[in-house]
Amino acid sequence: MKIPFFNLKRQYGLLQAELEQAVLASMRACTFIEGDDVKALETELAAYLKVKHAITCGNGTDALKIALKALGVHAGDEVITTPFTFFASAEAIAAVGGVPVFVDIDPVTLNLDPARLEAAITTRTRGIMPVHIFGVPADMASINTIARQYKLFVLEDACQAIGADVCGKKAGTLGDAGCFSFYPTKNLAAFGDGGMICTDRDDIATVCRALKAHGSGRNGAHAARLLGHTTDGEELNALGLGDGLYDPCKYYNYLIGDNSRLDSIQAAVLRVKLRHLEKLTQKRGAIAARYTQALADTPLCLPPLHLPDTSQCWHQYCVLAPDKDALTADLNAAGIGTGAFYPVPLHLQKAFQYLGYRKDDLPVAEAACARSVCLPVFPELKPEEQDEIVSIIRRHYGLADLTA
Numbered sequence: 001m002k003i004p005f006f007n008l009k010r011q012y013g014l015l016q017a018e019l020e021q022a023v024l025a026s027m028r029a030c031t032f033i034e035g036d037d038v039k040a041l042e043t044e045l046a047a048y049l050k051v052k053h054a055i056t057c058g059n060g061t062d063a064l065k066i067a068l069k070a071l072g073v074h075a076g077d078e079v080i081t082t083p084f085t086f087f088a089s090a091e092a093i094a095a096v097g098g099v100p101v102f103v104d105i106d107p108v109t110l111n112l113d114p115a116r117l118e119a120a121i122t123t124r125t126r127g128i129m130p131v132h133i134f135g136v137p138a139d140m141a142s143i144n145t146i147a148r149q150y151k152l153f154v155l156e157d158a159c160q161a162i163g164a165d166v167c168g169k170k171a172g173t174l175g176d177a178g179c180f181s182f183y184p185t186k187n188l189a190a191f192g193d194g195g196m197i198c199t200d201r202d203d204i205a206t207v208c209r210a211l212k213a214h215g216s217g218r219n220g221a222h223a224a225r226l227l228g229h230t231t232d233g234e235e236l237n238a239l240g241l242g243d244g245l246y247d248p249c250k251y252y253n254y255l256i257g258d259n260s261r262l263d264s265i266q267a268a269v270l271r272v273k274l275r276h277l278e279k280l281t282q283k284r285g286a287i288a289a290r291y292t293q294a295l296a297d298t299p300l301c302l303p304p305l306h307l308p309d310t311s312q313c314w315h316q317y318c319v320l321a322p323d324k325d326a327l328t329a330d331l332n333a334a335g336i337g338t339g340a341f342y343p344v345p346l347h348l349q350k351a352f353q354y355l356g357y358r359k360d361d362l363p364v365a366e367a368a369c370a371r372s373v374c375l376p377v378f379p380e381l382k383p384e385e386q387d388e389i390v391s392i393i394r395r396h397y398g399l400a401d402l403t404a
């Protein structure tokens with residue numbers, strides 16, 4: 001039986017009628033950029049996350065870069081983050097001129113270990129970027145306490161964590177700002193790239209909105225004032241509002257920003273999928289619970305099923321295997337797709353060589369990279385497919401087949 005690591009066509013098939021109607025309507029509206037679907041999506045996402053501002057943008061990497069700039073990261077500022085994440089988390093810090101400082105992870109949640117945070121704080125530290133890896137929320141209570149004590153910002157990389165929550169508050173809304181990715185394999189996925197920043201802070205929202213669109217117009221002038229650039233933007237007063245299609249203020253720029261906008265067709269897709277997100281997250285949770293039950297007596301270190309006051313969104317089901325390569329080879333030979341997230345911890349990536357980290361500097365993250373195997377957990381995985389995956393793993397470890 002061939003079982004892919006994820007299968008985007010299945011979800012498309014299930015939601016086809018709704019998706020195609022929404023995309024067609026969006027095309028017919030011809031407001032391709034920042035159109036009605038984008039505005040509606042932002043309202044719906046803000047309501048879903050119970051947050052004041054949801055600001056869509058081109059992708060999750062841009063979301064991180066824009067938010068870091070809005071939070072005031074300048075050249076040489078240090079931002080503490082985890083080495084056990086996708087490259088973009090730390091790449092964004094470096095891309096805005098900051099210096100990523102890696103702190104080792106907790107062996108259970110695989111997230112930034114707050115017990116090691118204080119030792120990494122220096123006079124140049126500006127903020128902390130926890131990543132809710134695989135959809136498991138980081139220990140935000142401890143991270144926020146330390147951040148408050150040292151007057152640091154907290155930017156959550158929630159790119160893998162839409163739908164996860166802590167004490168009833170959604171991941172991505174627990175710090176000063178949170179960033180999301182709508183990459184096609186994410187739990188809430190576009191038909192291309194997409195991203196979002198969310199925040200309860202009006203000042204950060206204003207600056208993010210300006211930075212994602214060339215720092216232009218009234219919002220650009222307002223953002224520039226917030227950032228301490230002296231501008232009154234008075235020249236805009238005489239320009240009027242335009243006709244809705246042509247905004248005369250758009251061509252007056254106050255900040256060096258970017259072009260990072262979500263297009264309306266992607267927003268239309270995301271609006272449909274958002275309506276199904278909770279149900280699909282529950283399906284992921286049910287698949288995860290089945291794995292945990294069926295693999296409990298194997299030598300695998302399984303992901304935590306229940307963490308206090310926390311619900312995770314199961315972006316990945318990641319097991320730590322003592323024999324990662326052999327297990328992966330057996331699964332792949334049987335036609336089962338697996339994910340190796342992540343083969344190299346970020347402090348040992350060649351691109352970050354200049355930071356001067358060495359092997360064994362962050363042993364928990366290094367051990368996780370050496371052992372992690374992600375199993376298929378997409379919501380449309382069929383029970384008989386999951387049985388097959390479980391059987392192969394049990395056979396690999398010489399255990400009795402549960403379905404026999």
Ligand SMILES: Cc1ncc(COP(=O)(O)O)c(C=O)c1O
Binds near residue numbers: 089131157160183
């Ligand atoms: C943890 C994490 N951060 C950042 C990103 C970047 O998001 P995007 O691919 O939308 O730029 C991703 C996406 O893969 C991610 O998983």
